[in-house]
Amino acid sequence: MSNITQINNQRLFLGFSINKTQSSIFCDIQQKLSGYINTEATQVNQTNFHITLGFLGQVGQSFIPLLIDRITKMQKYQFELCLSELQFWQKPSIICISGLAHANLSIMAQAVQDIAQQLALHQSQYPYQPHVTLFRKATNLTLATNINSLNNRLPINICPIDLHLYSSVNTAYGVHYQIIHSWTL
Template identity: 55%
Template sequence: MQNTTKRLFLGFSVKKTLECQFFDMQQKLTLYINTEALAVLQSNMHITLGFLGQVKPSCIPALLTEVDALEKPSFELVLSAISCWQKPQIICLQGQAHTPLLTMASQVQQIAAKLGLHQSTYHYCPHLTLFRRASCMTLPQQPVMGLNDLLPVNVPVSQLHLYESYNSQSGVQYDILHSWPLVPDQ
């Protein structure tokens, strides 16, 4: 039976050079976390703006129209802390959302509500996931040698993407379905 919905989210990609830096962080953390944890593939590294859930293909044109109308300022995000989130079982690099990013995240939630899509029950916190299925108990209490030298990471963001998440033979895959340029401050 063919899947009649797509698992979608809006987010920001990261530059290839930063993917390599994040991969280096994963390698340093690997010795300290549970063996069931799954490292996020470099090609899947991104910063989520809003998870939309299972979306019917017939709803996608309206979603694109709504996102077209969003104000989309470019920004630089500073990821400054390694965090472990127990409920989603992830280890991530976490940053602080400034007003333009918080505004965009709020507008995405409004779009989701308008279109009857998934809405987050959590306050928006920008992050880049390094590991999924991670037990938070295993995140080291002491700084990992060489890891603090890699923080903070400045992530310049210049495009917003609509991603589809799906399972493939090689694991979870994130494909970009549509992109929008972010507009530099005038």
């Protein structure tokens, strides 16, 4: 891929933001877990906490208006999500807190996959599982009985009010997720 093509492409995904109160709970959980994971793991910055609805991959600048139009036409539902399970996902090397997708959330996730297929964008090979990533580049999680220290923090109930189209931007200070368009649920 040429440098010009890379400059014109953006790494995009759809997701729901986390409010400040919930974000501070996720930060507290990160702190409690930091002694139980590999030292190479990196904490997700508090400003980047979100629940992904669908990863779209590298999207050319000329496709973004069409993508926004398709998402605007997509049915959007309000939902409540209960995040209750701490998990280590070996394949993407993340530690996250996950939950089960409510029917309305599953419908929206499938609609995003359909849009991605229609526009020849990235499509997930895994079933949709909503989660908030706490650590990246994780190679292990050893909690044993110390998970009890998290019981007063879980579950976390989230009721998003907006869907966002995010661009993942690499900066000198790390990755930053920038909202480029929003829709009210």
